[in-house]
Amino acid sequence: MCRAGACTTLVPMITVEQLSKHYGTYTAVDGVSFRAEPGLVTGFLGPNGAGKSTTMRMMTGLTPASAGHSTILGLPYQELPNPGRHVGVLLDASAQHPGRTGREVLRLGAMMMGLPRQRVEEMLEVVGLSGREGDRRVGNYSLGMRQRLGIAHALLGDPQVLILDEPANGLDPAGIHWMRGLLKGFAERGGTVLLSSHLLHEIEVIADHLVVIGRGVIVADGSKVDLLRGVGTLVRGPDAGALARSLDVAGLSYTATPDNAYVVDASSEQIAEATATYAVVVTELRAADGAGLEAMFLQLTSDDAREKVTT
Amino acid sequence: MSTAILQAPLRPTGAPDPSVTAVPLTGLLRVELRKLVDTRAGFWLLAAIGIITVAVIGVFLFAADAEELTYLHFIGATSTPQSLLLPVLGILAVTTEWTQRTGLVTFTLEPSRARVALAKLVAVLGVGLLAVVVAIGVAALGNLAGIALMDGSGSWSVSGANVRDVVGLQLIGVLQGVAFGMLLMHTAPAIVSYYVLPLAWTQVVSLVGALEGPAPWLDMNTAIGPLFKGEALEAGDWAHIAVAGTIWVLVPLTIGVVRLLRREVKSG
Numbered sequence: 393m394c395r396a397g398a399c400t401t402l403v404p405m406i407t408v409e410q411l412s413k414h415y416g417t418y419t420a421v422d423g424v425s426f427r428a429e430p431g432l433v434t435g436f437l438g439p440n441g442a443g444k445s446t447t448m449r450m451m452t453g454l455t456p457a458s459a460g461h462s463t464i465l466g467l468p469y470q471e472l473p474n475p476g477r478h479v480g481v482l483l484d485a486s487a488q489h490p491g492r493t494g495r496e497v498l499r500l501g502a503m504m505m506g507l508p509r510q511r512v513e514e515m516l517e518v519v520g521l522s523g524r525e526g527d528r529r530v531g532n533y534s535l536g537m538r539q540r541l542g543i544a545h546a547l548l549g550d551p552q553v554l555i556l557d558e559p560a561n562g563l564d565p566a567g568i569h570w571m572r573g574l575l576k577g578f579a580e581r582g583g584t585v586l587l588s589s590h591l592l593h594e595i596e597v598i599a600d601h602l603v604v605i606g607r608g609v610i611v612a613d614g615s616k617v618d619l620l621r622g623v624g625t626l627v628r629g630p631d632a633g634a635l636a637r638s639l640d641v642a643g644l645s646y647t648a649t650p651d652n653a654y655v656v657d658a659s660s661e662q663i664a665e666a667t668a669t670y671a672v673v674v675t676e677l678r679a680a681d682g683a684g685l686e687a688m689f690l691q692l693t694s695d696d697a698r699e700k701v702t703t
Numbered sequence: 704m705s706t707a708i709l710q711a712p713l714r715p716t717g718a719p720d721p722s723v724t725a726v727p728l729t730g731l732l733r734v735e736l737r738k739l740v741d742t743r744a745g746f747w748l749l750a751a752i753g754i755i756t757v758a759v760i761g762v763f764l765f766a767a768d769a770e771e772l773t774y775l776h777f778i779g780a781t782s783t784p785q786s787l788l789l790p791v792l793g794i795l796a797v798t799t800e801w802t803q804r805t806g807l808v809t810f811t812l813e814p815s816r817a818r819v820a821l822a823k824l825v826a827v828l829g830v831g832l833l834a835v836v837v838a839i840g841v842a843a844l845g846n847l848a849g850i851a852l853m854d855g856s857g858s859w860s861v862s863g864a865n866v867r868d869v870v871g872l873q874l875i876g877v878l879q880g881v882a883f884g885m886l887l888m889h890t891a892p893a894i895v896s897y898y899v900l901p902l903a904w905t906q907v908v909s910l911v912g913a914l915e916g917p918a919p920w921l922d923m924n925t926a927i928g929p930l931f932k933g934e935a936l937e938a939g940d941w942a943h944i945a946v947a948g949t950i951w952v953l954v955p956l957t958i959g960v961v962r963l964l965r966r967e968v969k970s971g
Contacts, residue, residue: 405717430715445970453814454807454968465719470814473725481811484970487804491742500741503734504726504812518709545808552713552720574709582713 405430405553405584406451410460413446413608420446422608423460428586428601430552433579435599435616436588439693443608444588445483448557452481464553476505479553480546485538485562490531494521494541497530498548505549515544518574535562543571554578556587560594572598592689596620604685606692612685619685627663628653628676635672642666649687650694655680726813731822739796739830748792749830755784756838760845764853772855775865777842782869782930785838786876790897793827793880797963798890806968816964824881831877835870864935872927875944879923879952885959888966901951919943923951 404427413421421443428434438444449455451462453469464472464479472478488497498512516522519540530538539562546554554575560568575585575598589595595602602619604612612619624646629635632652639646639656644666646656653676656663660677667674714720739745763780764772800806813819849855880897887893901923908918908925918925919940926943929936936944 430713430717449967449969452811454810456965456967466717467719472719472814474723475814476812477723478719483807483811484804487807487970489742489799489803489805491744496741500734500737501808501812503737504730504809506726506730547709550713577709578713581709581711582715 404428406434406462406464406555406586408447408451408460408462411447411450411457411462412459413443413450413455414458419608421450424605424608424610425460426603426610426613428553428584430582430584431579432600433575433585433587433598434601434603435595436586436603436605437592437595437599437689438588438590438605439689440590442590442605442692444590444605445557447605448483448555448586448588452479452483452555454483464555474505474549476501476549476551478549478551479555480549480551481555482539482542482546482559483555483557485535485542485559488530488538488541491529493527493529494533494537494544495526497541498526498545501545501548507548511548515548518547519544536564536567539563539567543574552582553584554586556585558588558590560587560589560591560598568594568597592686602685604689604692611688611692621679624655624657624680625660625663626653626655626676626678626680627667627674629667629672629674631672634670635667635674638667638670638672639663641670647687650690655687726818728818728822731813731818732825735796735819735822735826736829738799739792739826742799744799745792745795748788748795752785752788752792752834753837755788756781756834757841759784760841764845764848769849769854770856772846772849772853773858773860774842774846775858775861777845777849778839778861778865778869780845781838781842782873785834785873787898789831789834789873790876790880790883791894792830793877793882794884794893794897795890796823796827797881797884797959798888798893801888802890804970807970810968817960820885820960820963824878827877827881828874831874832870835873839866839869862935868930868936872930872944875948875952878956882952882956882959885963886955888962920946921950923947 406428408427409425411421411424412419424443424447436444436447446455450457451464451469461468469475469479492500495512495516498515499509502509502512513522516526521537521540521544525537530541533541539559543556543559546556560571563571575587579585579600587595587598596616599616602612602614602616603610626649627635635654636646639654642662642665644656644658644662646654648654663677664674740749759780760777763777767776800809809819810816846855846857846859850857883893883897887896905922905924908914908922914921919928920926920943926940926947929940
């Protein structure tokens with residue numbers, strides 16, 4: 393779990409315990425608990441509207457929690473002295489005055505945190521907005537440039553912890569590659585990163601640890617390796633119906649993937665026997681390899697999509 | 704893009720670096736002052752206050768009768784435009800955090816919203832005071848020009864009470880702007896209600912006979928009326944202003960602060 397001696401002490405830098413948020417009768421976040429540890433990039437994954445942003449706003453004191461609490465470096469966020477020096481936060485890269493230049497946005501942040509002007513130039517350099525780009529107004533920035541500026545702002549106070557909401561949104565593939573390197577490097581220095589995304593593949597390349605949220609509830613929490621290995625075996629055949637019946641008869645439990653395969657909670661041998669008994673043709677039989685996580689995630693996403701259509 | 708700067712190992716302990724202390728209030732104040740001028744809207748609002756103050760002195764110089772060209776009248780001429788524009792500064796200082804969503808950054812860097820509110824209040828009152836001081840200075844130049852060019856009266860008779868009245872009422876206006884900004888949290892509704900509500904109320908008061916007696920107690924415009932006639936305010940006038948000011952400034956300010964402290968800061 394730990395990289396290169398990064399976590400000699402296994403103190404969770406971020407602790408979220410039973411956080412809930414109710415809006416009237418609607419529950420946006422329902423008893424969410426997880427931890428983020430130093431030396432790791434923790435991915436906070438969930439479909440749009442699952443409660444990621446609300447959770448992050450509660451963690452940073454912007455939204456009062458209905459129940460539960462969270463700490464960063466052992467303290468509630470509001471009690472951190474000069475929080476920008478400990479925690480770099482990027483919740484919405486577009487939430488900037490469009491009339492300010494990128495450099496001005498960072499300068500205001502540096503003034504507030506009591507940092508020298510030089511730090512602004514350094515961070516602009518880090519995110520590739522030095523020189524004339526930095527003097528353009530944020531209103532003229534592309535979303536990708538705003539994300540870079542937001543990352544620069546989060547790094548300004550040389551924090552130990554980063555909390556980033558959808559930072560890869562609007563970045564091109566090269567930008568995502570760059571950010572992956574930046575965040576991995578930050579974690580290797582002993583930093584703690586929590587970043588959210590609604591795209592499994594995006595977070596898969598960046599995160600070491602995954603926390604999956606759906607409709608306000610944590611549905612999976614574990615190392616990426618464990619979660620992607622998944623449990624079970626994937627089986628596929630030209631006659632999906634017959635395949636399912638043979639599994640039913642053998643008493644094996646399974647879930648269907650969106651592309652007409654099944655992830656079965658059994659070994660390849662058990663499945664082979666079950667299908668051979670009924671002469672069902674099998675074209676693919678292998679360890680599930682993350683198909684379980686993907687199926688779960690797609691299920692979460694499609695359930696929410698359906699809900700939006702019917703209501 | 705280079706990451707060479709980001710090389711040093713970070714603190715491995717699960718506690719914040721004890722050498723980092725809270726954001727000083729002076730730091731917050733400097734940031735809030737800078738935010739008043741570092742956008743086009745803010746810059747041009749301040750520029751407009753300056754330009755219009757000078758312009759009004761110029762107009763008064765050539766339009767008024769020679770015997771009216773006194774220092775006190777020059778100061779009075781600057782009061783109306785400043786009383787219309789300075790409160791907008793107070794409104795914008797608060798509402799842009801919500802309208803432009805910069806509050807997301809401001810309140811994560813300083814989670815104590817009361818301290819941010821205090822810094823904003825001090826910043827706009829400071830700029831308001833500066834604007835009035837500049838106006839009083841420009842009025843003196845106007846009076847000199849009146850003596851030299853227009854054969855004006857040139858009287859320098861201005862009492863401490865006159866200065867106190869002008870400064871006090873402009874600052875009350877700025878406070879009212881902040882109050883409306885905090886209460887409504889959106890630039891357009893805050894500006895519109897700041898202008899329209901007191902005007903509408905003044906109309907109601909003047910139309911309803913029964914309100915004529917209590918009018919100065921309930922209506923800010925009536926309460927400060929004597930000032931615009933060039934008279935020094937007396938104790939009774941200040942009592943009116945105190946009561947009307949409670950209704951139009953302190954109550955909205957109190958509710959606004961409570962709203963600011965409690966409201967959820969969202970991006971969407």
